[in-house]
Structures are given as C-alpha cells and as structure tokens.
Amino acid sequence: MGENVLFGNSAIFRTRGSSMRNLVLAAILAVSVTPASAAVIRNGSFETQTSTQVGGSATLSSGSKAIKFWTVGAGDVDLISSYWNASAGSNSVDLNGSAAGSISTNIFGLTLGRIYNVMFDLAGNPDGGTRTKQIQASVTAAGAVRPPKTFSIVQANNRSAMNWSTMVFRFTASAPTQLLTFRSTSSSAFGAAIDNVRIAVQPVPLPATAPLALLGLAGLALLRRRKSA
Known part of the structure; x- marks a missing residue:
C-alpha cells in the first residue's frame, strides 16, 4: 500500500494516491518557501x-544627482565608465574623487521586521600604489541611528582585471x-570602487518542528483514506 520515505531526518509515509502526495507537497512548501x-x-x-x-567618467561633487536615483553626499566621487572594467554593465563608482566621498539611495518596498541582505561588489582603484581601501555601508531610517558596517580591500589588480569581490551585510527593516x-x-584620491548593488530578503529558516508537522499531516491523510475505504 505504501512505503517509508526519508524527509530530512524523519521518515514519512507515502501512498500511491495523488491526494497524499499533494498534501505532503503543500506542507513542504508551506514551511520552506522563501518569501518574495x-x-x-x-x-x-x-x-x-x-x-x-554625464558622458564617460566624471567627478561628481556633493549634492550631485547625475547618477539616477543616487545622491552624492559629503566630498565627491568618480563615476567610472571605461577607465577600468566594471563588475556589471559599464559603470562603477570610485568613492574617492579628489578626496573621500559618499553616495546614497533609497531602498523601497521593505517589510517591517523582515531581514534583508544588501550585496555589492567591491574593488580598489588600481592607481596610486598598493594600499588598503576602506568604506562603510549603512541603512538608516528617519530618527534611527545604526552603526555602519566596515569593509576593507587591498587591490591586487589592474584596470582590465579588477578582481571584484562580493560583499554582504544584513539589516532588519524598521x-x-x-x-x-x-x-x-580612505583619504587618498584613489579609493575603493563599488558596483552591482542589490538586495534580497533573508530566507526564513525551516522550523525545527517541520518534520513532525509533516508526519502529522501524513498520518491524518492516511487515516482519512482508511475511513473512506
């Protein structure tokens, strides 16, 4: 009539009926799907x-909105087009123009209390000699002050092989x-470059009781099948 099948560390009972399989599949999806x-x-x-x-590479001063949806803060930054290879597309941003600068954008569509991962690619300006480049990344809301995350990189690269590295930090939406x-x-004119900034929701972990819940659902379905036989 059926057979034992291992799910995680637990065995569940599988019958040949499609209703049983559909019920178990629905239970698995309910406890394991990552929210959109x-x-x-x-x-x-x-x-x-x-x-x-802005044509090609350019130094953007404080207050500039030349990069759509982004605003340059204190100092200035360099928008790099073809001077070196970008991580994604054609452009990247050196966070040091003539000196240290910053750049900001709004993240929309956040769900309060949900955890998100911000990912971006980081490399060092290959000019100016080998030195450690350091940046800080932060996500803030009105009236909320959170310590920034610090990232460092020592470039071992050149303009055609920038050796981009993917960095990740996590925050809870407020x-x-x-x-x-x-x-x-970093104080020099040869700073760290960023590119390919993106965001993803942190997957919801599978509850520790999920295998037991699946066993319960499987047993309930089997009992109903026997009663209707």
Missing part, C-alpha cells in the same frame, strides 16, 4: 544618468523606505 521580496535598489550598477547626462549609504573612510 518587493524591496528594490534602483540603478544599482550606475548605468543610468539623469537628464544632465520602515518601508530606508536610506542606503556608502562612504569612503
């Missing part, structure tokens, strides 16, 4: 400029819209 995330970071590879069109900021903490 509507959160979005717009223009995360800096490919789109505003109507003030508002539907929050401000993402990248800031250089």
Whole structure:
C-alpha cells in the first residue's frame, strides 16, 4: 500500500494516491518557501544618468544627482565608465574623487521586521600604489541611528582585471523606505570602487518542528483514506 520515505531526518509515509502526495507537497512548501521580496535598489550598477547626462567618467561633487536615483553626499566621487572594467554593465563608482566621498539611495518596498541582505561588489582603484581601501555601508531610517558596517580591500589588480569581490551585510527593516549609504573612510584620491548593488530578503529558516508537522499531516491523510475505504 505504501512505503517509508526519508524527509530530512524523519521518515514519512507515502501512498500511491495523488491526494497524499499533494498534501505532503503543500506542507513542504508551506514551511520552506522563501518569501518574495518587493524591496528594490534602483540603478544599482550606475548605468543610468539623469537628464544632465554625464558622458564617460566624471567627478561628481556633493549634492550631485547625475547618477539616477543616487545622491552624492559629503566630498565627491568618480563615476567610472571605461577607465577600468566594471563588475556589471559599464559603470562603477570610485568613492574617492579628489578626496573621500559618499553616495546614497533609497531602498523601497521593505517589510517591517523582515531581514534583508544588501550585496555589492567591491574593488580598489588600481592607481596610486598598493594600499588598503576602506568604506562603510549603512541603512538608516528617519530618527534611527545604526552603526555602519566596515569593509576593507587591498587591490591586487589592474584596470582590465579588477578582481571584484562580493560583499554582504544584513539589516532588519524598521520602515518601508530606508536610506542606503556608502562612504569612503580612505583619504587618498584613489579609493575603493563599488558596483552591482542589490538586495534580497533573508530566507526564513525551516522550523525545527517541520518534520513532525509533516508526519502529522501524513498520518491524518492516511487515516482519512482508511475511513473512506
């Protein structure tokens, strides 16, 4: 009539009936599916400029909105087009123009209390000699101050092989819209470069009781089948 099948560390009973399989499948999906995330970071590879069109590479001063959906904060940054190879698309941003700078954008569509992972690619400006480049990344909401995350990189690269590395940091949403900021903490004109900024919801872990729940559902379905026989 049926057979034992291992699920995780537990065995569940499988019958040949489609209703049983459908019930177990639904239970698995209910406890293991990663929730969809509507959160979005717009223009995360800096490919789109505003109507003030920046051609090629350019130094952008404080207050500049030349990169669509992004705003330059203190200091200045370099929008790099073809000077070196980007991680994604054609453009990247050196967080040091003539000195340390910062750049910010809003993250929309966050769900309060949900955990998100912000990912971005990091490399060092290959000019200016080998040195450690350091940046800070933060996600803030109005009235909320959180310590930034610090990332360091020592470039061992050149313009055609930038050796981009993917960095990740996590935050818990405290508002539907929050401000993402990248800031250089290096003083030279040859800073760290960022590209391919994106966001993903942190998967919900499978509850420890999930195998027991599946066993219960399987047993209930089997009992119903026997009663109806």
